Amino acid sequence: MLKQQKHWYDYLWIASAVYLTLGFFNILFAWLGLICFITPLLIAIVKGNKSYCNRFCGRGQLFELLGYRLGLSRRKAPPKFLCSSWFRYGFLAFFMTMFFVMLYATCLVFVGATLNEAVTLLWVFKLPWNWVDTSFVAPWMAQFAFGFYGVMLTSTVLGMLTMLLFKPRSWCVYCPMGTMTQGICQIKHRKENPNETPNKGNCRTAEGSCQ
Amino acid sequence: MRSKKKSASISKECVACGCCVKSCLLGALSVYRGMYALVDEHKCAGCGKCADVCPAQVISVAAREAAQC
Numbered sequence: 099m100l101k102q103q104k105h106w107y108d109y110l111w112i113a114s115a116v117y118l119t120l121g122f123f124n125i126l127f128a129w130l131g132l133i134c135f136i137t138p139l140l141i142a143i144v145k146g147n148k149s150y151c152n153r154f155c156g157r158g159q160l161f162e163l164l165g166y167r168l169g170l171s172r173r174k175a176p177p178k179f180l181c182s183s184w185f186r187y188g189f190l191a192f193f194m195t196m197f198f199v200m201l202y203a204t205c206l207v208f209v210g211a212t213l214n215e216a217v218t219l220l221w222v223f224k225l226p227w228n229w230v231d232t233s234f235v236a237p238w239m240a241q242f243a244f245g246f247y248g249v250m251l252t253s254t255v256l257g258m259l260t261m262l263l264f265k266p267r268s269w270c271v272y273c274p275m276g277t278m279t280q281g282i283c284q285i286k287h288r289k290e291n292p293n294e295t296p297n298k299g300n301c302r303t304a305e306g307s308c309q
Numbered sequence: 310m311r312s313k314k315k316s317a318s319i320s321k322e323c324v325a326c327g328c329c330v331k332s333c334l335l336g337a338l339s340v341y342r343g344m345y346a347l348v349d350e351h352k353c354a355g356c357g358k359c360a361d362v363c364p365a366q367v368i369s370v371a372a373r374e375a376a377q378c
């Protein structure tokens with residue numbers, strides 16, 4: 099039977115799992131998450147493709163592993179609204195707004211406000227997270243770590259939920275990074291007429307899709 | 310005359326996540342410039358594996374003639 103060849107980047111799910119675990123030991127590891135934020139954007143802006151999503155994203159791989167290999171997913175089609183543009187771009191806008199609110203909180207601490215040692219989950223629930231000493235770094239650096247870890251944890255929890263309920267990688271449909279990188283690629287290649295793409299016998303106008 | 314072979318086709322709501330690319334053992338799929346996935350219908354055997362994994366539900370497998378653009 100044919101089998102897909104394994105590459106080094108097929109194991110990046112380990113990095114994703116380790117990242118989430120490290121945050122429980124020391125919140126300052128949250129800073130490492132910036133890699134998963136900046137790399138996809140840089141690839142999309144410079145190279146004009148989504149090779150981050152298509153190859154390197156450990157989070158997508160983690161959902162695949164849990165959903166297919168461990169069989170945790172119901173593997174049902176996600177509701178149609180989830181894949182609609184308005185929901186995807188709406189969620190991106192909401193996510194970015196919350197991201198800037200988090201940056202604002204970091205700035206406030208930078209100018210003298212007191213550090214809030216909590217990780218906010220799903221934008222509402224404040225989890226106390228004060229078992230690690232962060233006094234050896236500037237308070238704003240710790241505040242950013244708490245905020246950013248909250249963003250990462252929230253997106254993981256949402257992704258896990260949709261992994262369980264629908265198809266394993268349902269998160270990829272409304273993942274803000276995925277939407278953003280696709281948007282950047284579309285803007286970058288906007289001059290291309292979709293009907294004139296290298297015709298490999300493709301047909302992108304099938305019916306019965308998520309409208 | 311073309312044969313009535315089954316083949317996958319992808320609608321424009323594709324989110325370019327690339328899940329389908331990994332699922333196709335015949336290498337018939339690719340993500341075109343980060344915008345959408347493309348099917349190479351000469352390689353596609355119409356097995357439907359990609360349609361099963363696609364989280365955006367944008368792949369349909371049909372007899373090739375019915376799926377003509």
Ligand code: SF4
Pocket residue numbers: 138150151152155156157158269270271273274275276277326
């Ligand atoms: S859509 Fe998001 S989670 Fe999915 S592969 Fe891309 S960056 Fe990773």
Ligand code: SF4
Pocket residue numbers: 316317332333334335336337338348352353354355356357358359360370
């Ligand atoms: S239907 Fe099967 S052979 Fe055709 S693109 Fe999908 S996975 Fe590949």
Ligand code: SF4
Pocket residue numbers: 319322323324325326327328329330340345346362363364365366367368
């Ligand atoms: S799995 Fe579906 S949404 Fe993702 S690239 Fe393939 S066709 Fe597009």
